[in-house]
Amino acid sequence: MALNIIIKRSLFSNNHNFVLIPIATYSSQNFRTLDENFISIKRGTGYRSSFNGIVCTVFGGSGFIGKNIIQRLGKYGTQVTLKFSVIIPYRHELYSSFENKTAGDLGQIYFSEFCLNDDDSIRKCMKYSDVVINLIGKDHDTWNYTLExxxxxxxxxxxxxxxxxxxxxxxxxxxxxxxxxxxxFMIKNGSRFLKSKWYGEIAVREEFPEAIIVKPSDVYGEGDTFISYYGRTSRLINRTLYLWAKGFETIKQPVFVWDVSHGLYELVTRHVQDVAGKTYQFVGPRGYILHDLCKFMFANMWKNEKWGFQIEDARLDLCFQIYRIILNKFYLTSPSHLQTLERFEREHVSDEIEENGLTLKDLGIKKLINFEDMMFSYSLIWKAPGEFVDDVYQFQPPPPPKIIREI
Structure with a gap:
């Protein structure tokens, strides 16, 4: 803490009298807030505008998970008198990240431009940070970067x-x-994305052995790429959803995005020694067969067999395979709604959970949100138009999918 002196001229006298006003300011050297000595230094009255916590840099803050964790950092910082200053590096136009600005009070959310090929810009983003979260990921090649x-x-x-x-x-x-x-499945050597994530974990451990690795399953919520992936008409061909073996060979255990952000928040706020070097599996409380899961989603979207919606085996339809190959080969900047062979590969890989692995419950999150409890709210936007009158009393919720396993 530094002490500045402001010399102020008196406005209520004709003579030239001056008043010395001491003002306490906070040096940027004190931003190492995981130090217990600094946590005792309070700024403000302890409410929303105060700072009394951690400086956190979130790479990939404009993504689906990133926006939610930034919102939680701002929200719970107020309630537990632990306010976060969040630094959001961005690689694109600034306005695509500006919706994160309202997550914290004035001066609590910072934006910093960076490039993966510019080491100095990365250093600038984390110069005053205690915690860094890396959410950057890619599931297809672009003009500037490959997936790997x-x-x-x-x-x-x-x-x-x-x-x-x-x-x-x-x-x-x-x-x-x-x-x-x-x-x-349809790619000879399997998913490039899953391979790259595996070798990415190894690379992180080599450079930062104490790093915390989080392995989430399919994450759903508002603006996701799970419910919306199956809800889009581009995923269907003539109202038919094609799955490998009709989805009977695949088990999925999707997790709600708010549970994921809660888990990340716990990792940010816990003592370093308690979580350093550990790997956590962020999965939902229940696992389902993919066929039953898609059928349940379709029922909530009013896409029933009565109106021609059905699930077929992708192995037996040559037209669907050609359609996927074409989408996988010809796109300019990004695939059409992720309708590629790569997405199809990941879609049918069953979620495997280590028996003794750490999960969200090991972080104290005992009550996880079930998929069937949230499906109706997030499926309304994808409902089939023109089939029913939009009356809340007309729609009868379908029975939930069969539960295969629970944690």
Whole structure:
């Protein structure tokens, strides 16, 4: 803490009298807020505008999970008198990240431009941070980066710079089914995304052994790529959903985005020694067969067999396979609603949970949200138009899908 002196001229006298006013300011050197000595230094009255906590950098804050964790950092910072200053690096136009500005009070949310090829810009983003969260991930190639350059080399670079900058806690978000040899369906060697996430974890451990790795399953919620993936008409062909073996060979255990952000929040706020070097599996409380899960989603979207909606085996339809190959080969910047062979591969890999692995419940989150409890709210936007009158009393909720396993 530094002490500044302001010399102020008296406005209520004709003579030239001056008053010395001491003002307490806070040096940026004190931003290492995981130090217990600094936590005792309060700023403000302890309410929403105060700072009394952690400086956190969130790479990938404009994404689906990133927006939710930033909202939670701002929300719970007020309630527990632990206010976060969040630094949001961005790689695109600034306005695509501006919706995060309202997550915290004035001066609590910062935006910093960076590039994965510019080490200095990455260092600038985490210069005053205690915690860094890496949510950057790519599931297809672009003009500037390949999938491997982002998920492996990008993760390695961020972890390496975190170590150089003395970051106390680094949280890397990977994927649940990351594997060097994922099961193959329509791609010969399996999903490139799952492979890259596996080698990305190895790269992070090599550069930052104390890093915390989070492996979430399919995350659903408002603006997700799970419910919306099956809800889009582009996923269907003539009102038919094609799944590998009709989805009977796949088990999925989706997790609600608010549970994921809650878990990340717990990792950010807990003592470094309690979570350093550990790997957590962020999965929902219940697992379902993919066929039953899709059938349940369709029922909530009013896409019933009565109106021609059905689920068929992708192995037996040549037209669907050709359609996927074309979408996988010809796109300019990004695939059409992720309708590629890569997405199809990940879609049918069953969620495998380590028996003794750490989960959200090990972070004290005992009551996880069930998928069937949230499905109706997030499926209304994808309902089939023109089939029913929009009357709340007309729609009868379908029976929930069969539960295969629980945690």
């Amino acid at each position: 350059q982002v998920n492996i080399e990008g993760a390695r670079k961020i972890a390496k710079i975190c170590k150089e900058m003395g970051i106390k806690k680094f949280i890397h978000v990977s994927a649940l089914n990351a594997s060097p040899n994922p099961r193959a």
